Amino acid sequence: MKKPELVAPAGDWGSLNSAIASGADAVYFGVKGFNMRRSARNFDMLELKKVMDVLRSSGKKGYLTLNVTLREADLDKARRVAAEASSSGVDALVLWDMAALRLAREYGLAAHLSTQASVSNYEALRSYHELGVKRVVLARECSLSDARRIADRIAEDGLDMTLEAFVHGAMCVSVSGRCFLSQETFRRSANRGDCLQPCRREYRIVDTESGGECEYVLGSDYVMSARDLCSVRLIDKLIASGIGAFKIEGRMRSPEYVSVVTSVYREAVDSCLKGDFSAELSDRLLEKLSGTFNRGFTEGFFFGVPQDLGASPERKYEKTYVGEIIKFYGRIGVAEVMVRSRGIKIGDKLLVCGNKTPAAFFEVDEMQIRHNPVNEASSGTAVGLKLPFKARRNDKVFAWVERGEP
8 A cells, every 4th residue: 555645734833733743744734814714823924934944844744725716916915925935845835726826837836736626537637737736636525436546547647646635624515615605694705715604503494474483493403514524434445545645624623633633544544554454443543533523423425425414513522721831841741830710630631732832631640739749729829730741831721521521
């Protein structure tokens, strides 16, 4: 089996460092204003070189998303973004607008065609190859057999091109994400990266003939909201299909989400390549994924049109703010945490993350206040905690509590 590239999302510095630490081979990210996740924190254009320096120092690749529909008024800024990407050493632009493709070629940047282009067959792929595209992110409507046939024809014709597919994360209920509901309802265009996700909301249906006396709430099934894609059980089949890159959706998700999902797919891919992938392992990895925010899971279109799209948000665990690290003693691995909100106690599972600190979990097995062992610490106190990893001043600390627990 050929090792696929694992591509993880980064909406901010915390997620970027979490993706690196969790085993991603490449990270995709956007700059403010010009990508399909404008609501993410994103990066400033002037940070591009710093982002690429961090990725390079870790042996990772960096892909910049420029995958919105570009208007005439956007072209000057898009050119500046492409120029900055080129001088910063960005490995590729993820795009689908032909103007963006033209800019990529002009500035010597590899072009990765976004799933927004809905490439679902070999002839479409070959046409984009003739225009200089080096990688195609397949339409999410492609089946596994479609991907295999396309990959076989790429090999037969000797094309210098890679197939990429989404393997995990949120799915738009519309075809390849080209939805107009947000634009129609809120004047916020999904195709400009500004979707407000009205499909995810609860709605009230009112019988107008009765003057509003009869109404129903449509929410428990969220019929317009698709379940999240999860293909960890299929990872061996995906590798065998010839797909060369596996992409995780989630530039609006938290650093701990990026950390958990990336590490799970890293383990799944590596296990397949070593011949150790099994049903028991996939069950364990699926359970780990279920601990992250999700809307229920589906295997998407890999085996045909899914019959289980309708979903409701599921959150097995709650993240509650505890406080921040005010000092870290690296030699002994102890953090002094100022408890600001929820108190903590022995046995709690905590999450630590920051701009430079990858999201990491640990269980409290000992704690001290003024060098005296204690079993709990309440709001307003500074407590010493032993950490199994390096942390930094101002890193945030959260409690990770299973729903239903106090």
